[in-house]
Amino acid sequence: MATEFIQGRGAQANVSNIFFKQHYSRDIVEGIDEWEEDKPQTQFTIVHPKSFVNKVDSPDVGMEYSANPYQGCEHGCIYCYARNSHQYWGYSAGLDFETKIMVKANSVKLFREFITRKSWTGTPISLSGNTDCYQPLERKFELTRGILKTASQYGQPISIITKNSLILRDADIISEMSNRNLCMVFISINSLTEDTRLKLEPRTVTAKQRLHVIESLSKLGVPVGIMCAPVIPGLTDHEIPKVLKAAANAGAKWAGYTTVRLNGEIGQIFEDWLHKAYPDRANKIWHSIQSCHHGKVNDSEFGNRMKGTGKQAQMIKDSFRMHCKRNKLNVEDFEFDCSHFLKNGDQQLKLF
Template identity: 50%
Template sequence: MNPKSTIKGRGAQLNVSNRFFELSHDIRDDFLEYCQKEGETSDKNKTLYLEVFPKTIVNKVESPDIGMAYSMNPYQGCEHGCVYCYARNSHEFWGYSAGLDFERRIMVKKDAPKLLEALIKKKSWKAHPIVLSGNTDCYQPAEKQFEITRQCLQFFLKYKHPVAIITKNALILRDLDILKALATDNLIGVNLSITSLNEDTRRLLEPRTASIKKRLETVKTLSENGIPVNVMLAPIIPSINSHEILPLAKAASDNGALGIAHTIVRLNGAIGEIFTDWIKKTMPDRADKVLHQIESCHGGNLNDSRYGTRMHGEGKIAEQINMLIRLARKKYFKNKTMPKLNCDLHESFKDGQLKLF
């Protein structure tokens, strides 16, 4: 890889066209050449935080093969920059590209805590685990500044409402005080994503995420404080991290995780173009091999939207990956299981305190 040929600190290396727009914007080679000769930068590569004002914050998840019923996203777009991220496509609905815009144009929902409280106080609302976040990471760098996730967790605690968290950032430990209080009543479960034990791989795939060392330390700290942790080995990418399944599972178990989950990478919508461009720039020696192996897991396509097969794939390579996951569970997670979250307390705390009568 030639570092000069890539955009520092970003996963995607281009802005692909938005499928909803008739016109597109391209950076031409002659413009890049002019900038180089003049000593100017063609792209400042800055992250912008843009406040938005949604009317609701909790989404009902209709997909039958996703293990959640409700999710909420304090942020849209994600500065972590994971090149494979399925959430990239959703940025097109906001009028941006699924490529670099997804990492550099972050929508901030400051009203999220207020909207959450209004929902869970409704008489018609029945407690069910709400997942932070089903789309983009609720502990991405923006959270350090805005603390929206922390405010939401305070309401989950106040109203004794179950919540699950998906993240790959050690920033979650900032909120250990609230998480411990939630865990006292079995109201919290954490899913922490770890896709590799190799820092070089992590930097390429997920340029602005916490290091592997910090993530494993996070699993250990959460577990030692009574907070149940499931490690997401997701996605598994053939010939990039597929050989790490057993070592990853062992490291997760050794640090206190109660389980693992996985998906096989699928490159839907604009992600196929983004990932293909990225791998040809960062791993040119194995780009074709990886792309063909991904295709072999999804009926000959990079793109796979079929319920029931899209997550875990099909074919020989997918079968081998899924077999290794089963072996890892049997070997490292025997007699371990994630507890079911408590949905029974919330009704008595709908006004923020225990009802005595």
């Protein structure tokens, strides 16, 4: 592991890929062999997957189908559960996840093919179920914009979760879809403290900019909510009241949360980061996380894994509920209007 904190990155090193029998490490600094720089640059690879939209089988994630135009995410959020999936591609869940991004160049084509299947009935699809669809490379490739254009054309309902203000670039499409109840947006904010964000989510936009996104979309009539996630006990849990209040004041109507869970290799990555980012209270934060998962840092049991269990998890739950009520969040329900969905060929018929 790296000995000094790498500014601008979440993970502080690469961890071994669990699918590899062998791995390499830097054991002797004075060795004559060259070694990669401690501040790796972001690289991207163009890929052409065979499928794009995925069925979500987990019963507690709030979505039936997801689609992700990018594998890996430059935002570098240290807690991101998607890190583990990077290992399937032969990379590390550590620095590789945020520096070696795969761009699914045929995303728009595959999306169109999926929603025009005879068996498809227009079930809502979530963008960013794994990695952020508005991460920095989206500015160059515009895959998310292409997907939204296609969704709008066919009346396909879409939900989006992001922590990047780049979403405002597509406000024209999103607002038009919202007029037909075809789009809902959630902005992720778990802290209003800039120093915390810089360490926790190093390449994301500031909380102030995210609140601006909520306000801007709300004024356009877009239904917007906030994901106060993940709540990290001992680090961000005390910010729940002010995060929810700020989001509600900006125009958010709904709110959700999860308690951090460090499954797979993320536990090792997070613990290393924690001792470098917050050496004075690393153990306290670590034990607070454990108190929410039966003494571990991860609980895979459906129904408990997202919110945690125990006294501290209950305190987080009670605080969240109370401040949602105070700020009149989650008062009304939102339903997509799937009646707008048009199967392949029906678009032309509607013109007559």
